[in-house]
Amino acid sequence: MPDNKAVVYQGPGKVSVEETPYPEFEVKDGPGVNPANVGRKVQHGVIVKTIATNICGSDQHMVRGRTTAPVGLTLGHEITGEVVETGRDVEFIKVGDLVSVPFNIACGRCRNCKEGKTDVCENVNPDRAGSAYGYVDMGGWVGGQAKYVLVPYADWNLLKFPDRDQAMEKILDLAMLSDIFPTGFHGCVSAKVGPGSTVYIAGAGPVGLAAACSAFLLGAAVVIVGDLNKERLAQARSFGCETVDVSAGDPKDQIEQILGVPEVDCAVDAVGFEARGHGREAQQERPATVLNTLMDVARAGGALGIPGLYVTGDPGAADEAARHGSLSIRIGLGWSKSHSFVTGQCPVMRYHRRLMMAILHDRVQIAKAVNATPIPLEDAPRGYAEFDHGAARKYVLDPHGMLAAA
Known part of the structure; x- marks a missing residue:
């Protein structure tokens, strides 16, 4: 044996x-x-x-x-x-x-x-x-x-x-x-990426990069990847993505500089529950930041794919609610914009x-x-x-x- x-x-x-x-x-x-x-x-x-x-x-x-x-x-x-x-x-x-x-x-x-x-x-x-x-x-x-x-x-x-x-x-x-390839692809399919779509992907780790690659495979016109890691953002640019450095401020403003409008057709969360804040809060854990940002930048009637991992138990969370998987997400914003959400494992x-x-x-x-x-x-x-x-x-x-x- x-x-x-x-x-x-x-x-x-x-x-x-x-x-x-x-x-x-x-x-x-x-x-x-x-x-x-x-x-x-x-x-x-x-x-x-x-x-x-x-x-x-x-x-x-x-x-x-x-x-x-x-x-x-x-x-x-x-x-x-x-x-x-x-x-x-x-x-x-x-x-x-x-x-x-x-x-x-x-x-x-x-x-x-x-x-x-x-x-x-x-x-x-x-x-x-x-x-x-x-x-x-x-x-x-x-x-x-x-x-x-x-x-x-x-x-x-x-x-x-x-x-x-x-x-x-x-x-x-x-x-x-x-x-990671099916997971990134699933995030894009869930966000309804298709020919001519503009896409924002939060996270330039391997799943985020796989999602970006998948978005191009599905026919996206513009793929924007957000992260605070400059080396990972450079990797995203290496195959044609636009990038947003979230440590520099609100992704919405940077998206507007790229597209001329502060919104995208489709948004994908490839970060999950260890998300950081944006701008001055970029080094602090803010687990609801990505979800709230996606609702902010996705157009009314748009869709969010959420392959990023969220858990029911996080002993290292910054607050008591997050330790049990409860996050302060702006569900009213998503509801008012008629967003659809797809979560879970691919x-x-x-x-x-x-x-x-x-x-x-x-x-x-x-x-x-x-x-x-x-x-x-x-x-x-x-x-x-x-x-x-x-x-x-x-x-x-x-x-x-x-x-x-x-």
């Missing part, structure tokens, strides 16, 4: 790479595992040898100590790999297949899955609808920042790449399919295959847009630290050296 290593949360600000058990076709007890899931048989699953597994901003929220994630939790929900074992009940996925793993874990059988709402599957997390690998309060499925990982309901969840050689040539782009499978085809047929260069940067699994602590300090990169862990070889 091969050895296994994984990235493990060791408390606020600290991760380490540890020896961990090789996966079995059964959910074992461990940090963060829901007791009702312990002993669950997973003969519908496969073992994946991880080719690429990415560090996500959602992981960073946990590592900063901004969630109730337990020490010892194996991290990682953005997984691309090769199938090396199949469970007894797997019919269509075969050993040797190269696959993308949606970060949502879904059974394919419940009402929500049958309606395409794989982000809120009812059968994989005993506490609430919706699940993910290596994430707090998501059922306890072991994370994929590891050499090997168990993937349940494989015939339903996995997206097989049609040609191995072609996939390995584009593997960095394809590694973005497990989360249902990855809704977009998965189409975005794969866009990559394989050279319609998009998502890895270049987000500055995907491969590093060895052992360098994960460095990747987390640099990402936390604002590096304009999407760190991709390479557990077996296959990215370097490619």
